[in-house]
Amino acid sequence: MKKPSDHKTNREQLRQSIIGLGEKSIRKSYYPELQQRIAELEQSNRELQEEIIERQEAQASAKKLARQLQQSQKMEAIGTLAGGIAHDFNNILSAIIGYSELAQLHMLSDCDRKTCAAAKDLDRVLLASERAKELVRQILTFSRQQDYERTPLKLSQVVTDALSLLRSSLPQSVEIRTKIEIEDELIMGNATQIHQIVMNLGTNAKHAMGEGGGILTVEIDRIEIEPIDEKSKILQLAPGPYLLLKVCDNGCGMERAMLDKIFDPYFTTKPKDQGTGMGLAVVHGIVKSHNGLITVYSEPGKGTSFLVYLPQLVDLPAKKTISYSKEIPLGTERILLIDDEAMVARMQGRLLESLGYIVTVKTDPFQALETFTDVPQDFDVILTDMTMPKMNGAVLAQHLLEIRDDIPIILCTGFSELINETKALAIGVRAFAMKPLMRKSIAALVRKVLDSRP
Numbered sequence: 001m002k003k004p005s006d007h008k009t010n011r012e013q014l015r016q017s018i019i020g021l022g023e024k025s026i027r028k029s030y031y032p033e034l035q036q037r038i039a040e041l042e043q044s045n046r047e048l049q050e051e052i053i054e055r056q057e058a059q060a061s062a063k064k065l066a067r068q069l070q071q072s073q074k075m076e077a078i079g080t081l082a083g084g085i086a087h088d089f090n091n092i093l094s095a096i097i098g099y100s101e102l103a104q105l106h107m108l109s110d111c112d113r114k115t116c117a118a119a120k121d122l123d124r125v126l127l128a129s130e131r132a133k134e135l136v137r138q139i140l141t142f143s144r145q146q147d148y149e150r151t152p153l154k155l156s157q158v159v160t161d162a163l164s165l166l167r168s169s170l171p172q173s174v175e176i177r178t179k180i181e182i183e184d185e186l187i188m189g190n191a192t193q194i195h196q197i198v199m200n201l202g203t204n205a206k207h208a209m210g211e212g213g214g215i216l217t218v219e220i221d222r223i224e225i226e227p228i229d230e231k232s233k234i235l236q237l238a239p240g241p242y243l244l245l246k247v248c249d250n251g252c253g254m255e256r257a258m259l260d261k262i263f264d265p266y267f268t269t270k271p272k273d274q275g276t277g278m279g280l281a282v283v284h285g286i287v288k289s290h291n292g293l294i295t296v297y298s299e300p301g302k303g304t305s306f307l308v309y310l311p312q313l314v315d316l317p318a319k320k321t322i323s324y325s326k327e328i329p330l331g332t333e334r335i336l337l338i339d340d341e342a343m344v345a346r347m348q349g350r351l352l353e354s355l356g357y358i359v360t361v362k363t364d365p366f367q368a369l370e371t372f373t374d375v376p377q378d379f380d381v382i383l384t385d386m387t388m389p390k391m392n393g394a395v396l397a398q399h400l401l402e403i404r405d406d407i408p409i410i411l412c413t414g415f416s417e418l419i420n421e422t423k424a425l426a427i428g429v430r431a432f433a434m435k436p437l438m439r440k441s442i443a444a445l446v447r448k449v450l451d452s453r454p
């Protein structure tokens with residue numbers, strides 16, 4: 001006799017097999033469609049996941065760039081402030097040094113330098129002033145208000161030279177590995193300043209690696225910044241070819257929070273006798289003054305990489321080569337010279353007169369314009385300063401060219417963010433010269449501009 005529970009089991013089995021049969025037939029008839037649907041769903045799932053990852057990455061990179069932008073704006077503000085103070089302080093310092101020396105001269109006629117207490121005290125004043133002078137020099141470099149002569153440089157060569165200097169200051173436990181992927185590529189720069197970048201980054205790496213030493217890797221490569229590149233869009237790095245200098249160490253690394261502060265002047269984590277906190281501030285200033293960019297990647301315990309982007313000099317300006325000729329070319333043409341700094345204007349006037357030219361000096365651009373408007377044919381070439389309070393050199397040049405479009409104009413500048421050679425030439429200016437102008441190079445430039453008149 002069958003138990004009621006057996007009946008139940010059988011019924012259940014039957015029900016299951018009927019359902020199974022039904023499903024099988026459903027599966028059979030819908031199978032290809034179902035499979036396709038599943039594949040589609042899987043595909044869109046994958047796409048969604050990829051999109052999520054992409055968005056997360058974009059958000060992270062936007063955050064990082066925003067931080068870098070904020071950082072560079074902060075540095076800009078500190079730089080402007082520090083530069084202004086340093087400039088004024090430099091003038092005060094010149095007076096302190098000048099008058100101390102004069103005072104010593106007066107004294108030496110009356111008493112012996114070795115025994116005179118006041119003269120000794122003045123020696124100390126001068127010694128302290130020397131230190132202040134060095135400090136001002138560093139601050140001016142950081143704030144980019146110091147003008148350094150720039151020439152076309154082979155970056156690989158300058159960096160290799162600097163590394164051999166650095167080698168002697170590193171312990172044996174530090175190994176330097178270089179990977180230089182360029183040869184003759186040029187930048188427009190100042191060799192001393194590029195040396196300073198390598199020395200400062202290298203010295204920091206040495207400290208970060210400590211007693212046990214480590215590996216200092218120095219690489220140079222060439223990269224192209226595209227207009228759509230985030231570095232170009234957000235960090236305002238002009239698109240174009242760059243030489244990328246990488247200095248990496250496997251030292252202690254840094255916490256993220258610290259990365260926002262390391263370029264600040266006087267930020268240091270080192271004991272007083274080891275760090276001034278000016279190293280990276282100076283490097284930052286130098287890189288900016290070369291129209292470049294510096295970024296840093298670091299992780300505690302893993303090490304640090306500094307990336308320095310410097311614009312590659314592609315077209316070698318013709319004028320740079322002529323200043324190497326030995327003979328100083330002379331002339332007798334008539335020059336209109338404009339510089340708002342009377343002392344500089346007088347000095348440049350004398351310099352050009354010493355080359356044989358007839359020079360009319362103006363310190364006011366409006367007066368210069370008036371003079372030229374009256375007698376435009378009385379001048380053969382015009383030399384004007386760029387940065388002047390009432391009217392800058394580029395605007396003046398445009399007015400002058402409206403009066404006489406064939407007048408050759410040479411635009412002279414210290415460091416001005418308002419203009420560069422390409423922009424100057426686009427206005428119709430014939431040549432562009434970086435101050436301070438040496439006698440030999442200005443002689444060559446004036447002669448070249450005059451001789452290439454149509």
Ligand SMILES: Nc1ncnc2c1ncn2[C@@H]1O[C@H](COP(=O)(O)OP(=O)(O)O)[C@@H](O)[C@H]1O
Nearest residue numbers: 204205208262268269275276277278279280304
């Ligand atoms: N390669 C590096 N690894 C780890 N920390 C670094 C590195 N470079 C710089 N730092 C940190 O940044 C700080 C500021 O550097 P810097 O401006 O050169 O000043 P200083 O070296 O005089 O302290 C250092 O004190 C250090 O804490």
Ligand SMILES: [Mg+2]
Nearest residue numbers: 200204279280
């Ligand atoms: Mg340092």
